[in-house]
Amino acid sequence: MNQRYSDVSFEDRMSHVDFRVAEQPHIVVDTDVCRSCTTKTCVHACPANLFVPTAEGGILFNYEQCFECGTCYLMCDGGDAISWSYPDGGQGVVFRHG
Amino acid sequence: MRDRAGPASSAVTVAEPERPQFDAIVVGAGPAGSAAALELARAGNSVALLERGPFPGAKNVYGGVVYGRILDELIPGWYDEMPVQRWITRRQTMLLDGERSMTVDFRSQNWGRAPYNGATTYRAEFDDWLAGHAQKAGAVLVPSTVATRLLCTERGRVVGVRTDRPDGDLTAKVVIACDGVNSFLAKQAGLFPGDQAEHTTLGVKETLALPARTIDERFGVSGHEGVDIEMLGCTQGIPGGGFLYTNYDTLSVGLVLGLKGLAKAGKRPEEVLAELKRHPSIQPLVRGAELVEYSAHLIPEGGYDTMPQLVGDGLLVAGDAAAMCLAAGIWLEGVNFAMGSGMYAGRAASKALTSGDLGDLRAYRTLLESSFVLADHKKLRKAPELVLSERVQQRYPGLVCDLVEGMFTVENPRPKPGVRKLLRASAKRNGVKMRELARDALTGLRSFG
DSSP states (O other), rough: OOOOGHHHHGHHHHHSSSEESSSSSEEEEOOHHTTTOOOOHHHHHOOOOEEOOOSSSOOEEETTTTTOOHHHHHHHSSSSSSOOOOSTTTOOOOOOOO | OOOSSSTTTOEEOOOOOSOOEEEEEEESSHHHHHHHHHHHHHTOOOOEEEESSSSSSTOOOOSSSSEEEHHHHHHGGGGGSSSSEEEEEEEEEEETTTTEEEEEEEEGGGGGGOOOSSSEEEEEHHHHHHHHHHHHOOOOOOOOEEEEEEEETTTTOOEEESSSSOOEEEEEEEEEEEEOOOHHHOOOOOOOOOOOOGGGGEEEEEEEOOOOOHHHHTOOOOOOOEEEEEEOOOOOSEEEEEEEEEEESEEEEEEEEEEHHHHHHOOOOOHHHHHEEEEEEEEHHTTTTTTEEEEEEEOOOOOOGOOSSSTTTEEEEGGGGGGGEEEEEEEEEOOHHHHHHHHHHHHHHHHHHHHOOOOGGGGGHHHHHHSSHHHHHTTTTHHHHHTTSIIIIIHHHHHHHHHHHHSOOOOOTTTOOHHHHHHHHHHTTTTTOOOHHHHHHHHHHHHOO
């Protein structure tokens, strides 16, 4: 009960969110574009922490636990690096207490 | 692959439909869309209400309170049936600086009785309830369906939407875009100006379970009374603010963070939030509460000067899609502005449908201007900029805490300092010139006065 919130791992944090995961990704990241990006703002700004830098300087992206907020495409400095769309109807995040 | 809605999606040109399937299509069953659909259906129009989530509210997050006065007009007797968590009877504005805080705390038991002022609610329940009223009035709710594109005639008139369903084109005489802060439909229609990231904030929120009795004790309320705390100076230099409010047996604690500032700061949103939760004024309130949901959403905070064109050819824009959130520091409202704008959009559309003249859609703007929706936004047009300014964000919380600490720290045997002297010293220590303070006070007075 008295654990400190900083102790909640990110995985734990996201395990409390309901997602209806679609078979196809609704967001695709072109890691070749990311390699030349110096800011990589997406990595720290995405509230779901879905953008992971790779050893080769690119970005590994996982769409499954996406809040569909739009932060990444608005902040992206890499032009066309992020192909962004909402998931198909009925798929994706389902907030219960929003 | 199914058709998708995103920043790269564009409108499609179609022949003018001979017989549109609906009088009106409303995109998005949030508070704006459901209010619009409700008004349209009540006036006897056929309405399709599209929702991309599996149910209304599934995609929605908010940071505070639903203010009910506009519901008096939309759903008389609403407070006997609305899914309420707690009625706000205590409203606090808190300035935080380091380990200090200064709070203005107001309580009114009037707000805990009919006709009430505002309430906390879960959007999954509230939005579903409001959409239910639109349905009862005759609107057809179509959930799990994304409106991906506008259907436009060659001359640019909007005559329907494409959806992500097979053979999913739907036609109507009028379309109302209530498709939220990203509003790809308003963008497709070319109604949106400028750099959206500049005046958009990211809201992150934790819903934390705590027994109702513990909430009552910690927050000094009982029964279905609740507290709303708005905070400034808790975002580690990122322009924004914080909030904490009580639901029945959960707390919602969160932050709004300006996107540009967040980009520059290089901090993760949940880490900034964790820091707020460790503040000595907040930690005792949230201690031991267990995370039941983490959520995030964008908020259009720029206000009046950043709104899109509200009326297009055959198209109206309402709610977050029209940047109707009021982020004016001491007033932080959104759901009521969404419902208000949606209601007037529905009325204007009804008028145009009755007269058969789409030019009558322009009445929407007039209705908004003669009501709180645009009157408040216009009056407070300078407020979002002031509230998110460097001085208000980073200097004034410290200035106020220094001033108050100076007033109440007893320095015997030294005599008490005069308040004016303290103010000068506090301003200087926080890098604020008296001239700037006077100017901001004047801007504040002009906006809020």
